[in-house]
Amino acid sequence: MDKSVLVIETPENCYDCPIGQDCSNILETSLFCLGAGKCVIDKEAATIPNWCPLKPLPERHIAPKTATGYEIGYEDGWNECLEKIMRGERFEKLGKNIGESVYSESQSNTPDAYGRD
Structure with a gap:
């Protein structure tokens, strides 16, 4: 189900x-x-x-400054999932507007730092 x-x-x-x-x-x-x-x-x-x-939503993931490509990708995926759940509402614990980056980046056809569209 x-x-x-x-x-x-x-x-x-x-x-x-x-x-x-x-x-x-x-x-x-x-x-x-x-x-x-x-x-x-x-x-x-x-x-x-x-x-x-x-159940409360989990916290945003913040990778350490010495993060590897895998850790950065994990952080991106984790936070993108939270952004989609919140649909652009403010995530008060960090005082950052969530959702804006996901929707604006998805509209862009320019590759990111890893060469992804």
């Missing part, structure tokens, strides 16, 4: 999660997590439970 990725802002708790469905009543606050198929009640909903299906 094919897999898909849904990119959303990471919520601080279950109450802020767009995947959660409010099932509260007069006696208790509860949310049903559509992603995990589980219900969270009161205090557990005020945090992110360890079974939460949301």
Whole structure:
């Protein structure tokens, strides 16, 4: 079966999660997590439970200054994958606009430093 990725802002708790469905009543606050198929009640909903299906995106890869061709290629591929997932949104941890380089480079027909188109 094919897999898909849904990119959303990471919520601080279950109450802020767009995947959660409010099932509260007069006696208790509860949310049903559509992603995990589980219900969270009161205090557990005020945090992110360890079974939460949301996983953070990995960090950008930064190769050392003494990197070889393989390491530079790995870094390029890793970061390009993140850029495509983020679709041009800012990657706040480095304060760099991601996506711009991938889409602008893909439109260009000039070879890069390795002779690739």
